[in-house]
Amino acid sequence: MRCPAAAEGIYGGRLCRVAVVGAGVIGLSTAVCIAESIPSCAVTVLAEHFTPDTTSDVAAGILLPHPFPETPLHKQRCWFKDTFDHLLSICNSTDAAEAGVFLLSGWQVFQETPSTKDPYWSTVVLGFHMMTDAELQRFPKYKFGQSFTTIKCECSKYLLWLEKRLKNAGGQLHTEKITGFEQLTSSYDIIVNCSGLGSRDLADDQSLYPVRGQILRVHAPWLKHFIRDGNGHTYIFPGIHSVTLGGTRQKHNWEMSVDEADSSGIFERCCELEPSLKKSQVCSKLVGLRPTRNSLRLEREFFVHGNRQVPIIHNYGHGGGGISIHWGTALEATQLVKESINWRNPTSKL
Amino acid sequence: MGAWLSLLSFSYKVGPWWDCEMSFGSLSPLRYMRVAVIGAGVIGLSSALCIHDRYHSKVTPLSIDVYADRFTPLTTSDGAAGLWQPYLYDNGNTQETKWNKETFDYLLSLINSPDSIKMGIFTQSGYNLFTEPMPEPSWKDIVLGFRHLTPQEMKMFPDYRCGWFNTALMIEGKSYLPWLMDRLNERGVKFHQKKIVSFRELADRRVDVILNCTGVRAGELQPDPLLKPGRGQILKVDAPWLKHFIITHNPKTGVYSTPYIIPGSRSVTVGGIFQVGNWSEDNNSEDHRKVWEEGCCLVPSLKNARIMDDWTGLRPVRSSVRLDNETLQFGDKQCEVIHNYGHGGYGLTIHWGCALEAANLFGKILEKKRLTTHSRL
Numbered sequence: 001m002r003c004p005a006a007a008e009g010i011y012g013g014r015l016c017r018v019a020v021v022g023a024g025v026i027g028l029s030t031a032v033c034i035a036e037s038i039p040s041c042a043v044t045v046l047a048e049h050f051t052p053d054t055t056s057d058v059a060a061g062i063l064l065p066h067p068f069p070e071t072p073l074h075k076q077r078c079w080f081k082d083t084f085d086h087l088l089s090i091c092n093s094t095d096a097a098e099a100g101v102f103l104l105s106g107w108q109v110f111q112e113t114p115s116t117k118d119p120y121w122s123t124v125v126l127g128f129h130m131m132t133d134a135e136l137q138r139f140p141k142y143k144f145g146q147s148f149t150t151i152k153c154e155c156s157k158y159l160l161w162l163e164k165r166l167k168n169a170g171g172q173l174h175t176e177k178i179t180g181f182e183q184l185t186s187s188y189d190i191i192v193n194c195s196g197l198g199s200r201d202l203a204d205d206q207s208l209y210p211v212r213g214q215i216l217r218v219h220a221p222w223l224k225h226f227i228r229d230g231n232g233h234t235y236i237f238p239g240i241h242s243v244t245l246g247g248t249r250q251k252h253n254w255e256m257s258v259d260e261a262d263s264s265g266i267f268e269r270c271c272e273l274e275p276s277l278k279k280s281q282v283c284s285k286l287v288g289l290r291p292t293r294n295s296l297r298l299e300r301e302f303f304v305h306g307n308r309q310v311p312i313i314h315n316y317g318h319g320g321g322g323i324s325i326h327w328g329t330a331l332e333a334t335q336l337v338k339e340s341i342n343w344r345n346p347t348s349k350l
Numbered sequence: 351m352g353a354w355l356s357l358l359s360f361s362y363k364v365g366p367w368w369d370c371e372m373s374f375g376s377l378s379p380l381r382y383m384r385v386a387v388i389g390a391g392v393i394g395l396s397s398a399l400c401i402h403d404r405y406h407s408k409v410t411p412l413s414i415d416v417y418a419d420r421f422t423p424l425t426t427s428d429g430a431a432g433l434w435q436p437y438l439y440d441n442g443n444t445q446e447t448k449w450n451k452e453t454f455d456y457l458l459s460l461i462n463s464p465d466s467i468k469m470g471i472f473t474q475s476g477y478n479l480f481t482e483p484m485p486e487p488s489w490k491d492i493v494l495g496f497r498h499l500t501p502q503e504m505k506m507f508p509d510y511r512c513g514w515f516n517t518a519l520m521i522e523g524k525s526y527l528p529w530l531m532d533r534l535n536e537r538g539v540k541f542h543q544k545k546i547v548s549f550r551e552l553a554d555r556r557v558d559v560i561l562n563c564t565g566v567r568a569g570e571l572q573p574d575p576l577l578k579p580g581r582g583q584i585l586k587v588d589a590p591w592l593k594h595f596i597i598t599h600n601p602k603t604g605v606y607s608t609p610y611i612i613p614g615s616r617s618v619t620v621g622g623i624f625q626v627g628n629w630s631e632d633n634n635s636e637d638h639r640k641v642w643e644e645g646c647c648l649v650p651s652l653k654n655a656r657i658m659d660d661w662t663g664l665r666p667v668r669s670s671v672r673l674d675n676e677t678l679q680f681g682d683k684q685c686e687v688i689h690n691y692g693h694g695g696y697g698l699t700i701h702w703g704c705a706l707e708a709a710n711l712f713g714k715i716l717e718k719k720r721l722t723t724h725s726r727l
Contacts, residue, residue: 088506091506091651092506092650092651093650093651094650094651094653094654095651096591096650096651097589097591097651097654097655098654100591102591102592102593102651103593103594104593105475105517105593105594126500126502126503127497127499127500127503127515129495129497131495132494132495134494134495135494135495135517138461138462147495149475149503149515221590221615221616222467222472222520222615223472224472224473224474224475224593224594224613225473225474225475225517225593238593240590240591241590275462275463275464275466276461276462276466276467276472278464279464279467
């Protein structure tokens, strides 16, 4: 097994060509991670959609983990913590405004006391504690609540900032819809699949399904806190220039157009939580399909095409928690890429 | 704001301000009261509203006129960031803590009301930071969710050793003052753009009660060696990604002399100037530089924010709020004066409790004059 420093031996003196499929938060962060930490790689991002047309652009971008029923809890916590810590250092730097990353405090409230009062991520976010009775008085229908400070990562800015970081690290971006991995095997040595819901076709993964989310963006600059109903169906997430109101969680629903009944439902539920919203103006309505799977797929597979065996690192199925764990999964995918550089194609001659 | 300026110029065109009194001349002095409020900042307007609402049915007619040289948006209250937060310790002045609490509870009760946004009221959480451990503040049980910062949180502020987090309220003068003026206008209160130069001026016009809410310039009406200007200069910055207030403290240099950042509904206020004795209302470039550099040190992301404006205001600093009444004699005329000034850097924070107390003092004056409806002749 050759050591990493001798990569030039495997690739005949040239850089290892890595193709990252997908330009949402997963694709771009993974590409940046690879380009910045593995100098012997030449990274190209290939995608049909770039910001502002990705699923990530619709997401509010609040760091609050989404549960993966079949992924071990310690992994979920590790990915979340890596992402939180990474974004926290951006929050407190001069890059924060350009990156669209900032601290946000608020409350998660429950009509019924949850079974887990202290979830695994409570020690990752800042200042987590139970709401006092005085704090709960503003939410008369709710019995229990958690108060904490987390981070909001606005993808409309963050993805542009990641694209800039990628180019600074020598990476490239191409608009191209990849319908099969065989399109890439002759030009690339390693493929990283961050195609989200697209993996249903691209990786032939029928266990992946959409959970449709609709949101409203309203103008309400006096709102400085997030409020989320613990059942996940109603949430208010103030952003830089607008407030995201949500939402819906419609499994197996592929409908991308705005549903007016959903819009009214969202607005009413949010106004109940925060009455001042009645005075807000709706700026836009958007739909995103969360790429959902029982467990996140983060692993290496070998794709055989002709006489070539190309490693594919899959990094998809983040559901409603993509932004919350993106950096953690990017780090893990990068590690798999590092290990794959050492892997020798059994057909190559030395 | 524009509507109010045109209203004032209209009343000015009507004629000399004392002419409107002629129609009241025929009423018996026991059947009505004329109240003059001097000052149209948050103190003057809220006191007027409180007194009107409590006594307009007990004294008919209760005529209230507000006189001021400056109206919103040109008052001290308009420039203030609007964060509800008293100074850290009341030093035994529990009455002020009570007034602060009454104000907080009152504003909190309005937070879910339909008018909250028009009034400029909303919640905001944030940080108070210290270089050495400090006793907990007098207001810790008034605000919501008061707690000490965790070591993880303190890492975000490497120049500070410890601090607190809590949820407080914002009450923005630029919205609140026009709202107060609308309420007063609905109640028939009249406004006059005029600088009152003596209490006698009003006594001569048969004003029964004067509410002296003249803030930092109260000394011009009656010398008060305890009242001094606490000059402040702030920057208004466009940084909408900032969602928390951050107030730093240095017990050696005094309150608001070290950087603070308070996001509002339209801009972020960056400050850290408190110069006692300085009457200059001009913006100073050295102060601007200090505020900007120290603010960027505290919050690095500010470096890329656009500065929209500078503003200088004079906090009406006094060892304690003056809220009492005095009977003044001018020849054969007697006039009651309720003083309500000297609220320093916490006028918005304490205004409602003081307005309630001013109304209490007004009630005592009424009792003295025995002016209730069942004792009318």
